[in-house]
Amino acid sequence: MHWPENAITGEGSARVSHTPGNRYSAYCGVVSTAEVSAAHDVELVLDFLNTVDVEQRTDVLDDLARWRIWLTERDLVDDPSVRATRDGLRAVVGGPHAPAFPAATVRIELVTATPTLVADTVTGAVLAAATRLSVLGEWDRLKICPADDCRWAFFDRSRNRSRTWCSMRVCGNREKARAWRERSKLGQAQ
Numbered sequence: 001m002h003w004p005e006n007a008i009t010g011e012g013s014a015r016v017s018h019t020p021g022n023r024y025s026a027y028c029g030v031v032s033t034a035e036v037s038a039a040h041d042v043e044l045v046l047d048f049l050n051t052v053d054v055e056q057r058t059d060v061l062d063d064l065a066r067w068r069i070w071l072t073e074r075d076l077v078d079d080p081s082v083r084a085t086r087d088g089l090r091a092v093v094g095g096p097h098a099p100a101f102p103a104a105t106v107r108i109e110l111v112t113a114t115p116t117l118v119a120d121t122v123t124g125a126v127l128a129a130a131t132r133l134s135v136l137g138e139w140d141r142l143k144i145c146p147a148d149d150c151r152w153a154f155f156d157r158s159r160n161r162s163r164t165w166c167s168m169r170v171c172g173n174r175e176k177a178r179a180w181r182e183r184s185k186l187g188q189a190q
C-alpha cells in the first residue's frame, strides 16, 4: 500500500484532489458523515446503472458525445471495461446468478487522514462506491425494476427493504392491473 508521504499532516488530501481523474473519489472521502457519503455513492451507482434506459431505448454508452458529458459532469475518466462493468453490475443487482465482470483497480490512500478508496477511472470509482455501500450493509437496497419495459435501477429506502417496483404509481400499478386481468381471464375460462 502506498501512503502519501505528507498524509500525516493532512496535506496529502490537497495533492490527491488535484490529481486528474480521482477528484470524485477524493470528495467522497472527505465528507464528514457516512450518510452524505453513502448518498453520493448511491447517486453514482444508480446514475451508472441507468446509463441504459430500456423504456426510452437509449444507451448513453452508444452515444460518445453524451458519454463524454456524463463523465465530465462527474469528473471521471473513461476506461475500456466500462460497458462490461455496467452490464455486469446490472446483472448482479438484478439477480444472484450473475456472471463475473472485469476487476477494477482501486487504491487505498489517506485523504484528510482517512483511509479512502481512490480510483483513476469511472469503473474504479463506481465499484469503490458499490463496495462502500456493501460495507455499510446497504448493497441489497439497490434493485432493478422487474418490469420488462422498464428495468430502471433504484435504491429501496423502505424500512424493511421490500420494494419491488421502481415506482408503485407506474410499474407497480401496471403490474397489479395485469395480474387482475389475468385473474379475470382465468375466471371467465372456468
Ligand SMILES: [Zn+2]
Binding pocket: 145, 146, 147, 150, 151, 152, 165, 166, 167, 171
Ligand atoms: Zn419500473
